[in-house]
Amino acid sequence: MEPDAPLIPMPELTLPGLRRAVAVVVPSRLPEFFDEMQKAFVQAGEDDSVLPIRMFYRRWGVVVEIERHPRTAQRLHAAEAALNSEDADVRARAVREAGEIVRAAHREVAGDSFAPGFTTVG
Template identity: 75%
Template sequence: MTMPHVDGDSPIIPAPELTLPALRQAVATVAPARLPEFFEDLQKAFVRAGDEDSVVPIRMFYRQWAVVVEIERYPDTARRLHAAERALSSPDSAERDRAVREAGDIVRAAHREVEGG
């Protein structure tokens, strides 16, 4: 697995399929507070798909939320990402730099995992 998980950081759910019902259920399980954002992004993706006469916005939506779930289904990894996000507002530039690197590493690894490897 390429995700930089902390030892003992086990997933709380299996990786979902990239379908709307599976992603919705996964978000409801691992990040229920983000469901309104999920549905808002879904609506925007479908509007954009119609405007552009393309399925690309819908595929991007699936990928975006699969990455969110990939991170959130590992509690320790999610905590590390959220700590890094909070550290971005630190007055200490070295701490901000570390936070940017940490967040970037976590998000890139999640993208690689969603892409299959």
């Protein structure tokens, strides 16, 4: 199998970098991005903390990390769809697959490239 080559380089976890990346790899989610951005900044003001903004950057960094790899994104979306299966085994496999993909993306965004290419463990 060929490596899952990224569509774009991973952007910096900044508002402009993430906004541009979302606009390229998953433009249909821009309204969600802007809605969550607004909520994060309001929450940061209410809490007098930058944590909501950092969490927003991390969440969208993970989204971009997954979506910039077409095969990985396809695998995640297939796993998400399989969660609606009536077969408990199919649902269990889907949960494992989605979890592995999301955990690998979190590691990449955090700078731990333990799982390059989002290979699955099992």
